[in-house]
Amino acid sequence: MNRINIDDVDLNLFKVFEALAEEGGASRAAIRLNMTQSAVSAALRRLREVFSDALFVRTGRGLAPTSRAKELKPIVSEALDRCRQSLAIASPEATSFHGRSISVGMSDDFEIALGRQLIETVARMAPGVRLIYRQTHSQIVSDALANQEMDLAVFAGAFAGRGLRHQLIGEGSYACLIDATQHKKRRTLSVDEFTSRAHVLVSSGGVVGIVDEVLAAIGKRRTVIASTTHFASLPHLLKGTKAVATIPEHAAVAISRMTGLALLPCPIDLPKYPVAMGWRSNAMRDAAIVRVHAAIVGCFEASVLRLLGGDER
Template identity: 40%
Template sequence: MIDEKGVDLNLLKVFQALASELNATRAAARLGVSQAAVSASLKRLRLLYGDPLFRRTQRGLQATPRAILLQPAISEALRIVGETLEPAQNARSQPTHLFRIGLSDDFEMAFGAEILRLVREQLPRTRLIFRQTNAAMAAAALHDREFDLALVSGSLGDARIRHQSLGSSDYRIVFDPATRAGQGAFTLQEFLDCDHLLVSFSGITGITDDVLAEHGLKRTVGAATTHFAGLPFLLRGSPHLATIPSHAADALCRLGIFESSPCPVAFPRYAFGLNWHFEGSRRADLLAMRDLISTMFKKLQVGTLLL
């Protein structure tokens, strides 16, 4: 039988960090202690619970069935203890939990500020970290615990990754109206005559080129960037056009500098959603963040939330 009078609550914090990170080095960095201290605490935890709790594998630590069962109970216990201490502490003290979301910068531009606002309201002791990723990299990063949730396009096609669909997007043209003589939507000929600013990982070709090629057409790309976040600085005062996901186009237009136009050729819509490692399905904090984000997108779809 465990003698709760002799239990060091700091051991439970170590357990929580190891369960979240599944990596002793990252757990130590998260707690602000040495890796040796984490290893020593793990030895004490194993004696306390009579179970290995975490086994080493080629991909890092793997939680045992006992550890998986313990994780939600320990997280809830630490939350309750934390609430009892709040009256004696500054209510606006530094957040106690780091949560990492992987996403591309078009999603960060379009939805990041609203996610931050909702987290401040609903999960106030959480510090968010946005980390850049894409659909090609997200599955490996989730396995390696580089982030907790991934907001990317498409499905990752990995049986160990859980997926929740959030919606779909299409494409629009963004431009600086101060440099455009014409009015209204772009015609196909005007679109082809303009210089384009390409946003793609390769910097060579993108979805717009693929769509035009299906019609035997080609555009002129004057410059390219790998990041959507650079567009406000590259497009302002420039005659270039950027054909980008509509949610990113809306985010740029909210700055009050740019305008957008429908594309003169039909683009396929693409789906996007949240992804997480299956072992995270038992984590109360991950499920809370997942539900917060999915509820936000449901409101977007019915038009009750203006972003």
Template identity: 55%
Template structure:
């Protein structure tokens, strides 16, 4: 097997690999890179020859990475990050980050509460930087950081790997959401009896048992879970027109109440709090784009009211 000489290999091919992997198609990769689709296809053919692997397989939804491509993604990503870091040292304080993207891993409860403000914060502190929200949760966040699938994460725990750094930005709590039409006139709270009586919609990555069930079990109580979903945003549709309720992080409950015409009410069961953290790879801050974005997002996160339950009257796994 002949050894490949780096001096005879066009390193721009690595940028093409990254773009195809992230965008899931040659056409979208071409738009990202500002080149023609035929140029991307030609580069992919050369990449396949270099790595002796198809790398990407066509599916009904675009190009899916092969096992070898999945192995290569963190290695190539790290190499490109090092190049970007070296260039940022050559241009300290350069204005704007045009053409750069930053991937923020978070679950949709955080995206509901903070997404718009995060976009605005980075538009001010890192002009030109494109923000990509990528879904994750506390059991996946660390692995996604280590695999360089995300640059920064906001999560409720799970960021304990030695190669990661994290900072606690707040303490989360819980609230309930219901359709206001299902409440008695003037009702401002749910009794424990009504909380137990109503059917519940659970938000969980899998199964029908959540933190509420564990707390109720400690009091010798149970609830009836009518349905379960993996996305908090679905509650805007699942709760309307019925008497079901959902218990979810207060920050997401406030956001959904404000836009979906749902009523936010205090949870009648004392729920445990949880730490909200931002995490990143230990070496990531050598990239100026990540460092600047982290500073801007920390200001936003540390100034956010995580536990407040105030919301318009109508407007974790829970």
């Protein structure tokens, strides 16, 4: 096989590769890059020649990456990130970031509670940045960051990984949600009332949650009638029933405000948990990521202050 010289390769091809990998289709990549679809298709043909691989194969839902493309994606994205960082050095006080996309990993409880606020904050602090929310959780976040699947990540807990950094940005607690029409207008549930109700569990595993662990320690159990991996489905699962869901308080507050579900304190003593943000060590050389990082920290600080203020009133 002949060795390919970088002088013979149009480096713009790598932008097309990244767009195809992230958008999953030539037409969507063309829109993102402000190119014609035929130009993107031509670039893909050249990429296939360069790497001697199909790279992307057509499926019923667009283009899916081959094993070689999956291997190349973090390498290409890291190289492009370095190029973006070099441009940031040339213009460290950039006031506009049009055309930039920053991917933020978070589970949908954080997205429900802070997603809109973060969009508005980023629009002020980093005009032109497009946020891409990606689902993640603490068990997969380090690999997702290392593999360039996201630029920043918000998650419960902490992690360690080579080339990765994280900082604590908050502390989480839990609250209960029920259908107010199925409740006697009291502002609390006793432990016995809590355990006698059917429960809807939000869990990636779908079997045992922190509530079960704490109840077991005091010799009690609950009955879980359904589990889901998404907090957004809770209003549909709880409305018209006497079931209860125990979830992170930030999500419970947001869902209660939006849906009218009753927000109640949890009658058992559940442990608080740390909330952290993670990123690749070299990411802070990118001015756009720095701005979004600061926006996330600011949103968490504002959220904590707002909740405290509401309690005092």
